[in-house]
Amino acid sequence: xxxxxxxxxxxxxxxxxxxxxxxxxxxxxxxxxxxxxxxxxxxxxxxxxxxxxxxxxxxxxxxxxxxxxxxxxxxxxxxxxxxxxxxxxxxxxxxxxxxxxxxxxxxxxxxxxxxxxxxxxxxxxxxxxxxxxxxxxxxxxxxxxxxxxxxxxxxxxxxxxxxxxxxxxxxxxxxxxxxxxxxxxxxxxxxxxxxxxxxxxxxxxxxxxxxxxxxxxxxxxxxxxxxxxxxxxxxxxxxxxxxxxxxxxxxxxxxxxxxxxxxxxxxxxxxxxxxxxxxxxxxxxxxxxxxxxxxxxxxxxxxxxxxxxxxxxxxxxxxxxxxxxxxxxxxxxxxxxxxxxxxxxxxxxxxxxxxxxxxxxxxxxxxxx
Numbered sequence: 001x002x003x004x005x006x007x008x009x010x011x012x013x014x015x016x017x018x019x020x021x022x023x024x025x026x027x028x029x030x031x032x033x034x035x036x037x038x039x040x041x042x043x044x045x046x047x048x049x050x051x052x053x054x055x056x057x058x059x060x061x062x063x064x065x066x067x068x069x070x071x072x073x074x075x076x077x078x079x080x081x082x083x084x085x086x087x088x089x090x091x092x093x094x095x096x097x098x099x100x101x102x103x104x105x106x107x108x109x110x111x112x113x114x115x116x117x118x119x120x121x122x123x124x125x126x127x128x129x130x131x132x133x134x135x136x137x138x139x140x141x142x143x144x145x146x147x148x149x150x151x152x153x154x155x156x157x158x159x160x161x162x163x164x165x166x167x168x169x170x171x172x173x174x175x176x177x178x179x180x181x182x183x184x185x186x187x188x189x190x191x192x193x194x195x196x197x198x199x200x201x202x203x204x205x206x207x208x209x210x211x212x213x214x215x216x217x218x219x220x221x222x223x224x225x226x227x228x229x230x231x232x233x234x235x236x237x238x239x240x241x242x243x244x245x246x247x248x249x250x251x252x253x254x255x256x257x258x259x260x261x262x263x264x265x266x267x268x269x270x271x272x273x274x275x276x277x278x279x280x281x282x283x284x285x286x287x288x289x290x291x292x293x294x295x296x297x298x299x300x301x302x303x304x305x306x307x308x309x310x311x312x313x314x315x316x317x318x319x320x321x322x323x324x325x326x327x328x329x330x331x332x333x334x335x336x337x338x339x340x341x342x343x344x345x346x347x348x349x350x351x352x353x354x355x356x357x358x359x360x361x362x363x364x365x366x367x368x369x
């Protein structure tokens with residue numbers, strides 16, 4: 001099989017989808033790897049690093065999309081990339097279809113096989129290809145939130161951890177999954193007062209056992225959320241329903257409850273956001289203000305720390321990529337339920353139920369069912 005690794009073109013995206021060791025493994029198994037010139041630079045990887053492991057370097061993306069049987073990416077295909085997709089071509093990347101009808105329709109009409117990192121589910125119900133980026137984004141949410149609480153950034157002028165004699169910031173985290181857990185660890189470590197909200201009591205019991213003394217766990221309902229918004233200096237949106245659009249837990253009217261200069265970091269922006277006023281932003285223009293509340297809604301937060309994120313991502317994606325290229329997508333889907341779960345589109349049909357339901361599209365049934 002010919003595997004193509006194009007350079008990411010989404011704004012402020014510095015990750016790359018394959019490490020040189022991945023090239024070595026693929027070539028050793030008899031596959032051919034095409035890597036776009038400069039694809040690894042944002043992660044501190046040179047073209048020579050790839051050449052030494054047997055990659056063929058290609059100048060520009062066109063030839064890669066034209067020749068490759070399988071494209072491995074980090075972020076969803078951008079409009080110019082969607083136009084290069086073709087029927088039967090496998091595309092292995094983050095898609096987050098439910099947040100973007102235009103992307104969904106473009107990829108569907110291409111006839112490619114869309115294999116989404118974020119819906120690959122392991123035997124325990126976990127999301128192994130989403131987890132490392134959720135860990136990064138959760139930790140970054142506090143780093144960025146602390147920055148935008150500073151007054152020059154239009155925040156309240158609060159130091160997250162306070163100082164002796166001055167109370168620390170109050171951090172509210174909506175969701176106790178991977179993002180929320182990592183955000184809570186960071187915020188607690190910086191000395192903030194932290195409340196985590198979730199609807200899963202088993203998860204809350206676990207978090208109550210493992211978290212520091214300055215972290216409180218609360219059952220999430222509308223009353224508690226509104227109460228938290230009145231107290232919060234920083235709110236982190238950390239809600240995820242795999243493959244589906246995130247539910248709105250905070251609506252625009254709720255912002256009036258918040259203190260001027262407070263900050264929302266909506267990590268759920270990739271899936272549409274859990275705050276109704278969320279809209280995707282970029283690292284070069286990350287924030288906007290509504291009702292005196294600073295919104296940080298960067299849609300590819302881990303892209304800013306390209307080297308850390310690339311290594312963390314490729315550590316988990318490579319084993320699944322090898323299964324796909326060694327067996328082919330159909331046989332891989334039959335042998336590995338996780339891969340079947342990851343196939344969101346096949347042969348011009350939607351094979352992921354939440355995506356189909358989000359847009360009222362026909363659901364063709366689970367892939368390799």
